[in-house]
Amino acid sequence: MRPFDDIDRLAKTPALDRIAAPLRDTVHKVLKRQDVKDALHGVWMGHPLHPVLAQLTVGSFASAGMLDVLPRTRRPATALIAIGMVSAVPTAAAGWADYADGHEEQQRVGVVHAAANGVMLAGYAASLLARARGRSFKGALWGWAALAVGTVGASLGGHMAYHQAMGANHAEGYPHIGPGDWTDVGAADELEEGEPTRRIVGDVGVLVVRRGRTFHALADRCAHASAPLHEGSIVDGDGRGECVVCPWHGSVFRLDTGSVVHGPATAPQPTFRTRVRDGRLELAVTGYPGVPAS
Known part of the structure; x- marks a missing residue:
């Protein structure tokens, strides 16, 4: 069985609408200004903003994971995790803006994607806390665990973009x-x-x-x-x-x-x-x- 078959089952699970629909409505209530929504969607760029920002966030976390494997590189790894945590804020904002205007199946996968990313960020927060207390190895363990969860979240995001065509140009042909x-x-x-x-x-x-x-x-x-x-x-x-x-x-x-x-x-x-x-x-x-x- 191919991995995306399991993701397609998520997309066809109406029970997720009990979470997805209220979140969609909340985003619409929060994002009332059209200029803010346009900026988050990426209208000014000519293509979605969220994937661009996600490159910075995920790239920072992945680089930190690699540095944690090498000797005497835990301090720069900590800096990269901090950069990833900061960049996650606009990344999530752009993602929620796109999510609110997706169709139901995209939103069902989207809430799981967001949940995985939330767990990832919690893991990195724990990693930073451990590092601040001088427990660098424990911080690295938290970082690797967070990266593993984040990889699942990124896979779901890729599925939404490429399999479900969220953010794609549907008039390209x-x-x-x-x-x-x-x-x-x-x-x-x-x-x-x-x-x-x-x-x-x-x-x-x-x-x-x-x-x-x-x-x-x-x-x-x-x-x-x-x-x-x-x-x-x-x-x-x-x-x-x-x-x-x-x-x-x-x-x-x-x-x-x-x-x-x-x-x-x-x-x-x-x-x-x-x-x-x-x-x-x-x-x-x-x-x-x-x-x-x-």
Whole structure:
């Protein structure tokens, strides 16, 4: 049996919802400021922030574990553990922000991931306390035990990211499978003014919004979690042009460029070129904001 089979059983355990759901609601209550949420999601980076911070935290702990094996290196190991403990604060904050906007199966694995990391941090706290009392070997033992638990937690995090696609760009395939040639999607006059509409271009769904003689076209699958954007709402983007709001988690994208205005999405929506010929609307995939059409 493969290890991820056991993790998949966690994801399909509804009993975990009794813990996962209240935690999700609590995070939403605490993270009320949109700018703070955007920063923690990593909107400013263009990809999730949590994995980047986790590299520093886990890397510090793993390096400390290796130094504890070598002679006369327990003092730098202690410093690395302290760095890991400090960096764990923003790492956890970013992780909780992403967790709150995940789907149920991701959150079930997420609470176990968080529990393992909590045990790990408790172990490292005990390690630092032992070292402060001059019991360096006992501190090293606590550190190795904490690292073992942390490895389990990191494996769960990797499963969430790679197996459950949490934080992945769910619209990445559009520039590669969307047709680059102009494709007829129907009469231009059929589109209602300002109403989000779904059209099929080749093998992909496209969100189309008409504004007079101007047509905006974006990938219909939200980059955050594949929600159908044509079921969302059109809003003013605070001076940045009209935007579409994802119907599932509230990500906001500009209609003209596809760029992210607010998370939890961090990747932009691929765009489509538009033109009207003989009263027919035609679309062709462009790619991402700032990337010229081929």
